Amino acid sequence: MSQRTALYEKHLEANGKIVDFAGWEMPIHYGSQIEEHHQVRNGAGMFDVSHMVIVDLEGPRVREFLQHLLANDVARLTEPGKALYSCMLNEDGGVIDDLITYFIFDDYFRMVVNAATRDKDLAWITRQAEPFGVIVTERPEIAMIAVQGPDARDKAMSVLTEGEARQAGELKPFFGKFIGPYFIARTGYTGEDGFEIMVSDHEAGNLWDKLLEAGVKPCGLGARDTLRLEAGMNLYGTDMDETISPLEAGLGWTVALQPEERDFIGRKALETQQAKGGLRKFVGLVLEGRGVLRGHQKVITEDGQEGEITSGTFSPTLQRAIAMARVPATIGDHCQVEIRGKLLPARVVKLPFVRKGQSLID
Amino acid sequence: MSNIPSELKYTKSHEWVSDNENGTITVGITDHAQELLGDLVFVELPEAGKALDAEEACAVVESVKAASDIYAPVAGEVTEVNEALEDQPELINSDPYGEGWLFKMKAADPDSLESLLSADDYAAEAEE
Numbered sequence: 001m002s003q004r005t006a007l008y009e010k011h012l013e014a015n016g017k018i019v020d021f022a023g024w025e026m027p028i029h030y031g032s033q034i035e036e037h038h039q040v041r042n043g044a045g046m047f048d049v050s051h052m053v054i055v056d057l058e059g060p061r062v063r064e065f066l067q068h069l070l071a072n073d074v075a076r077l078t079e080p081g082k083a084l085y086s087c088m089l090n091e092d093g094g095v096i097d098d099l100i101t102y103f104i105f106d107d108y109f110r111m112v113v114n115a116a117t118r119d120k121d122l123a124w125i126t127r128q129a130e131p132f133g134v135i136v137t138e139r140p141e142i143a144m145i146a147v148q149g150p151d152a153r154d155k156a157m158s159v160l161t162e163g164e165a166r167q168a169g170e171l172k173p174f175f176g177k178f179i180g181p182y183f184i185a186r187t188g189y190t191g192e193d194g195f196e197i198m199v200s201d202h203e204a205g206n207l208w209d210k211l212l213e214a215g216v217k218p219c220g221l222g223a224r225d226t227l228r229l230e231a232g233m234n235l236y237g238t239d240m241d242e243t244i245s246p247l248e249a250g251l252g253w254t255v256a257l258q259p260e261e262r263d264f265i266g267r268k269a270l271e272t273q274q275a276k277g278g279l280r281k282f283v284g285l286v287l288e289g290r291g292v293l294r295g296h297q298k299v300i301t302e303d304g305q306e307g308e309i310t311s312g313t314f315s316p317t318l319q320r321a322i323a324m325a326r327v328p329a330t331i332g333d334h335c336q337v338e339i340r341g342k343l344l345p346a347r348v349v350k351l352p353f354v355r356k357g358q359s360l361i362d
Numbered sequence: 363m364s365n366i367p368s369e370l371k372y373t374k375s376h377e378w379v380s381d382n383e384n385g386t387i388t389v390g391i392t393d394h395a396q397e398l399l400g401d402l403v404f405v406e407l408p409e410a411g412k413a414l415d416a417e418e419a420c421a422v423v424e425s426v427k428a429a430s431d432i433y434a435p436v437a438g439e440v441t442e443v444n445e446a447l448e449d450q451p452e453l454i455n456s457d458p459y460g461e462g463w464l465f466k467m468k469a470a471d472p473d474s475l476e477s478l479l480s481a482d483d484y485a486a487e488a489e490e
Contacts, residue, residue, distance in 0.1 A: 034401040222426060222427065226426060290404060292403060292404050292424045294429065314403035314404065
């Protein structure tokens with residue numbers, strides 16, 4: 001049974017081309033994916049991300065629970081409102097999901113996980129939460145609109161009341177807060193500034209219309225993918241999954257191995273992987289010539305070893321093909337990619353490719 | 363509903379064919395196909411002079427989303443390719459039956475065009 005978000009009718013009104021995404025009827029674009037991409041890099045765009053799963057965690061031991069559940073350490077969250085990006089690992093060190101956790105009160109954290117992994121995430125979190133007496137509550141009645149781009153904050157604040165706008169304007173990057181009827185966070189998945197606004201389903205359409213009037217353009221999941229790829233942000237299920245270690249997915253920075261006594265799920269497996277060595281690297285690739293890089297294309301290093309592209313696309317900002325790839329650690333500055341039987345030269349670069357509208361690869 | 367000019371011939375794989383009435387035909391992809399693919403960003407065309415079998419994969423068009431093969435509608439020889447597409451693949455989106463043409467070829471058997479779909483037949487196919 002496919003599901004619709006509270007904004008489904010709004011997508012039809014805006015001529016959204018609807019596709020199935022993880023069991024949800026979502027807009028892939030509203031006419032041109034590339035125009036929507038540029039809109040976010042140069043102005044302000046909005047995405048319906050209501051399919052994402054909001055989970056509230058409550059209880060006196062919630063912090064202790066999250067220190068066990070997550071590979072990143074919520075001890076890093078000292079100021080209320082601060083958000084943390086983390087992987088949730090299985091005992092083998094594979095990634096069950098990647099997620100964001102907001103520290104709201106000492107006994108109340110909010111988490112946002114992926115739609116495609118909802119069932120297994122909730123089952124896993126609920127099971128792990130039980131010994132800690134933490135109450136896990138999914139919040140399906142809350143919609144979420146991501147407003148992203150250099151003009152996103154100003155335009156979003158223009159539709160809020162004066163008091164709400166002031167509080168939203170004071171949010172530092174990667175902080176979130178309950179403001180009026182909303183939970184507003186200065187987070188996103190595009191490499192641009194902006195807000196992710198959580199709002200009840202029955203208020204969502206109203207907020208969407210006000211943002212439209214303020215000149216924020218609807219953008220589909222297609223542009224969301226090219227934007228996140230340029231921003232070097234991983235996509236769960238594509239760049240990593242339960243068989244992949246975060247250490248081989250460019251996510252080592254999100255794994256807090258200090259302090260040593262913190263016993264999080266997957267820790268032992270990661271320590272064994274590190275001791276063993278030979279971990280693959282996660283890098284960016286830029287195709288030298290014409291063509292498009294895609295997931296699963298084979299990468300060949302200068303010394304003849306093989307790796308694989310995990311996600312690739314044509315970058316609208318850079319006007320050439322880019323990709324993220326898992327490759328042998330010995331890879332140099334150049335490699336080859338096999339596209340339809342031909343070997344084409346590519347440059348190996350550090351991620352991200354684009355940050356706040358600027359190319360970082362030249 | 364997408365545009366399906368009645369004077370053209372079509373294939374099930376969403377190519378259109380125009381008979382230039384000088385022994386050559388022009389091949390492109392339909393409005394329906396470009397709409398399905400979305401923004402096109404790369405085109406790989408055959409070389410002029412290449413001999414093609416009917417239904418042979420002979421070109422590739424790639425959108426941001428995916429790559430898609432283009433098939434020779436009939437057997438014959440490529441006579442000319444649309445070089446403008448190298449820098450402007452988006453012409454296929456903006457003008458699929460005009461400036462967005464892909465290549466021209468000389469049909470080995472002029473009667474082979476008869477086997478292609480009419481606009482009505484293609485419209486019925488594209489509906490499905």
